Amino acid sequence: MRRKIVAGNWKMNKTFQEADELINEIIDGLDEANQKNVNVVICPPFTFLEMTTDYAQESDYAVGAQNVSSFDTGAYTGEVSARILHSMGVEYCIIGHSERRSHFKETDSELTQKAELLLKNDILPIFCCGELLPDRESGKHFDIVKQQLDKALFGLDPLDFAKIIIAYEPVWAIGTGKTASPEQAQEMHAFIRSLISEKYGKEIAKNTSILYGGSCNAENAKVLFSNPDVDGGLIGGACLKAADFLKIIDSF
Ligand code: PEP
DSSP states (O other): OOOEEEEEEOOSOOOHHHHHHHHHHHHHHHHHSOOTTEEEEEEOOGGGHHHHHHHHTTSSOEEEESOOOSSOSSSOTTOOOHHHHHHTTOOEEEESOHHHHHHSOOOHHHHHHHHHHHHHTTOEEEEEEOOOHHHHHTTOHHHHHHHHHHHHTTTSOHHHHTTOEEEEOOGGGTTTSOOOOHHHHHHHHHHHHHHHHHHHOHHHHHHOOEEEESSOOTTTHHHHHTSTTOOEEEESGGGSSHHHHHHHHTTO
16 A cells, blocks of 8 residues: 655664664654654664664554665575564665665665565565666666666566565765755656556556655655655655654655
8 A cells, every 4th residue: 555654764873872862752753743644664773673673662663674685594694684674573674775786786686586585574675766867967867767676676576566665766866965856756756656557557556655765854855745656755864863854754
């Protein structure tokens, strides 16, 4: 079912004590806020997942991971599997973030494996896609996003694909303070929905949540979320301050 979602990607920020403080500030705000049926997802570093899932039992948010291994189980030192995440109460997981594609050279086939393992373990993938600045400047942005979806996701069977959440994140907007205009976001989200419709049919396309990410903040969230094909946001920098994150949640 298509849902409004605001997910906070903490990336590699906060110490244990700072994380504890931030989660508690968010919880206090969520208790007071009218969430308007918004699904709030907090994606801290792996090491804070246990604390975040513990607190989630008393509050109204879900927990996401920022990454998962493309291997199922076994001798993969340093990796964290979908099975482990599920056993800790994790319900969502970001895959294909541009930082992982660029710094860790994640490939489309690894992303397919990650999506399949997450789905097998009842975790909803938040699949990131988006073009680099030169791609947009040369008018290739639609082709790039189409390729990313085709290669990593469009081999999934319809029942599996129906559980995927898409995050359109133009790479030139991530952490730069340059947000896509509401028109650019709507245009790409509508394009993504049309691709899903061609591949999986209207019903699945209508029900897929497509989030916007890239310098979305407390000031611009309302206008971005007011677009018909924008179902929420994947938030980086602005989720590290409770007041800003809560204001974004309240932007629908
Ligand atoms: C992100 O990294 O997913 C992101 C959207 O970052 P920021 O909001 O800081 O641009």
